[in-house]
Amino acid sequence: MATSQHCSHLRSLIQDCIEKHLYTSAAFFADKLVTLSNYEPGDVYLLAQTFFLGRNFRRALKLLNQSKTVERDARFRYLAARCLFECSEWEECLSMLGDSQVPEEIGAGQQEQSLSSPQTWEGSLSVNAAICLLRGRAHLAMENPFSAKKWLKESVIADPNCYEAFAALVDNHLLTSAEERELVSSLKFPEGSRWVELLYRCKCKKYENEYEVESCLSELEAEPSLAGSSQSELRPAHAATGENASFSSKCSDTAEAACTLATNGDVRTCRAEWHYHRGQYQECYAITSGILERDPYHLDCLPVHLASSVLLGKKNELFIRAHRLVNEYPDQAISWFAIGCYHTCAGQHDSAQRYFGKCTSINPRFASGWIAFGNAFAALDEGDKAMSAYRTAARLFPGLHQPILGIGMEYFRMSNLGLAKEMFVQAMAICPKDPLVCNELAVVHYRNGQHQQAEVLLQHALQMVCGAPSPRWEPTIVNLGHVLRKQQRYSEALDCYGTALGLCPRSAGTYAAIGYTFHLMGDLDQAIDNYHKALGLRPDDNFSTDMLSRAMQEDCAEFSRLLLTDTPWQGGT
Template identity: 50%
Template sequence: MREGEVEKLRAVVRDCLGKHLYSSAIFFADKLATLAGNATQDLYMQAQALYLGKQYRRALHLLRRHHLVSADLRFRYLAAKCLEEVKEWDECLAMLGDGVVDEEGNVQMTDDQDTEFLDRDVEEREINIGAAICLLRGRAFEALENRARALRWFKAALKADPYCYEAFEHLVDNHMLTSDEEASLLYSLKFDPEDHWLSLLYSCRAKKYGQLAAIESKFAELEREPDESQLEDDSVGCSLKDNNDVVACRADLLYHRGEFQRCYDTTKALLEKDPYHLTCMPLHIGAALELGRKNELFLRAHNLVQEYPNKAIAWFAVGCYYYCIRQFDHARRYFCKATTLEGSFAPAWLGFGNAYAAQDESDQAMAAYRTAARLFAGCHLPALCIGMEYLRTNNLNLAEQFLMQAKSICSTDPVVYNELGVMAFRNKDYEAAARWLRKALSLAPPPLTEAWEPTVVNLAHTLRKLKSYVEAISMYEKALALYPKGASTYAALGFTHHLQGSTGKAIDFYHKALGLKSDDTFTAEMLTTALTEECTRLSSAPDSQFFSLGVGLP
């Protein structure tokens, strides 16, 4: 066959692949390989067409039949990808060959050809094949539940080529590293000067447990419009202000700072532009759940189940809807389905445990939280939830152990300090409780919202126990400003005035508390006591007290 005709047929195959006409590509690639005498490049194109057409066994057989697996690293990688698709993980690792990665994530390959591809310079901006192989090894070890080795290979992939975003995504979304470990890894990556934007985006995408000012400065640099002088410099010169991923990163920051309304508004605007932005979706669903937006949860869950019935996020959304309407049995069922579909989906594991905890089923809740703690070692939330569950069951020693573990992973979460304060209060260590609770309020994002009212009330209770009545009254009033319908807060405020001897003010606040919650036994009893004391005081007062204006009886 003439060379021109062969080139024409190759162009047809490439065009079919580009237009996603995979059956056509497979048909013409098969004829091309035969007519061109089974040239290596044509066999590779045929194997690619078979892979894209989801004929994985056939592609693997083609590569083996022509003894191409050992001929070129590209063929070996493609064969390993076929084995990945058919879930033959051990054979996939054997196909990729041996390799060693040290604690720092640097790769030492036992195969000279692998080393060549890892070390070679990439003239055009293409993903290093060595990085792709490290990523595939990591995926295989993750599927085999060897998370320690998976972690090493994902780090190796990212170090081999910072453009290997999938490796970064595995490390961050699966919470495989702590905040400090993520920062150390990002610092070790070798970005080109023109890739400064990518370094910033990775930093914003990673855990946001650091200083707020540093994170905000990175967002500002990403979103800054370039001026004319910057346009001449390749290292800067782009603005990602309206990029969906950057907006999702900012929403993530808002969510973890407890600013749920702003997070919800941000994600809602993003989803109006991109209704199926899956990275943003868990944040939107979580914020909607915190705000009690059950209609939004229902509609979002319905759409996700229609479009993505095989993804965990769809059933997680359904579980959140049922959790919002307090049908916890149904919520557990759908959270369980989400974890079955994607065992590495952290929100579903936490939701699963929370649904059990909501019905006081402590053992099952603990099982879910412990699984999450094992799978997501870099996330502090499982340890926090375990500590809170031990606190609820009054196991204070174990509660302290897990709460301190959560604090060591994330030292900037005010919820952790609130729970430590509650634990210290129950241990009757009121000085320590006050310190923890003040720390929690100092870390809460200003201005304080209704979500932080329990923390303010906790601090007020603690100050009352320390007999700092004036400051306790101030904190109770601050809590009422955040949530004016807090019957228990009115009762506690009345009790504090009662302890000071101000029975008149105490009676007023007891009445307000009973007006909001008429069946409160403690408040009713204290009101009776205060009225008795006030009547006794007034009856024992001298007559002159009743005629202070100088007007006597006729």
């Protein structure tokens, strides 16, 4: 019969094997320990853990089910459910956990009674949070996003330090922008975890409250000596009101001195995403390049790095990065997404859609892959396939408005303005602060002859653009010019076209619009001059060619009329 000292020695040896990742050795000694200790519950749990770590899920499950403790100890039940989850038996996993209500937290006394080994959960995450997280992940695997959202929220509320639950909510886009911010505001973070709250806020969608995002990032990046004064320095010159005021008040309550996180990869990634959201793609690329130079395998940074590389036309970087990823991570969706991004940048959309399709087959929960998959089909004018990809994304990611926006764009391309408007309204309900949604809805109003409504939406879109307008928003400014021209407000329309040319000086369409506006004003010389500029940039522009011919005919007719009346010719005036 083994002594208690012998069993204690074995437990220490098993723990050491686990720490050194020698799971076969750990399982060997744990199996003997269980026999020697006459199946002590704590030792049974330890043996099941070694089986689980060695990926012997069925064996661990069998051991736990044979134990009489599995029905009355949440940790036994949780580990059994994890085994079922790893075996892809989602319904059995939920049945093991019990999917009716949030379990009662196990007290310290119960822990000591149920487990006699060192494998207690003291000083760690809440058991409830882990159980709710597993429920949420099981519902996600069963493509039940609404139940998944419920349990993942329960998990992060039960313990705000359960980052996996928060990341699952954000990465799977189960919440809208407003819901994400509301959830973070409701969490009760432990004392000294101010930085966790700030980082959670920065990881939320960035369509609302520009001041809050910038303030959180600045506080995370502040030097330790500035931590106490950062809140007052970051306030805008005007008094904060409403939501900003409540956030500022909450921030001012905690002026914690801490080490700066300015060089942390996650914080730098949030800063890069903020630059990307503001249309500052060069700044975004510079930050992500620095992150990946230091940590080439920072997978969370890769999507925004690849997106900015595509928009900046960096084909060589995309080619090298994609092939490196495929060689080192062939089973990761991001690797094939990178190859698709390279082909997109090269204009090879047929190849791009194949790689985006492989990306989504490897990881169906990769939102960027589905959006890019639909965009590739849209670029090939394959509307049905594009809408199929967008619909799948809309079903999988209910908090993401881009798939619904893409569906609306495809309906608009088919000239089905009624359904297009319905989709844009739905997208706006999910994310009312996205300028692109306002732009697309305004275009529908424009096509329906509702020019005043279109003007209001376009003005609203430009007001929501973060920072100074970038070339990304040149089409919106041009659209506003078209709307003003339709209302015969020619001077205002010309101002918009001039602003658009400042962003994109070589836009043939803008020069054609300026020429047409001058044409309507009767200034044929200016109209002809701008039509020529448009054709110099795009010689095959049929509109400019036809309007130039018409303007020259009208100018010649005016010149002939003046000759017949002996009136001095004023050059089209």
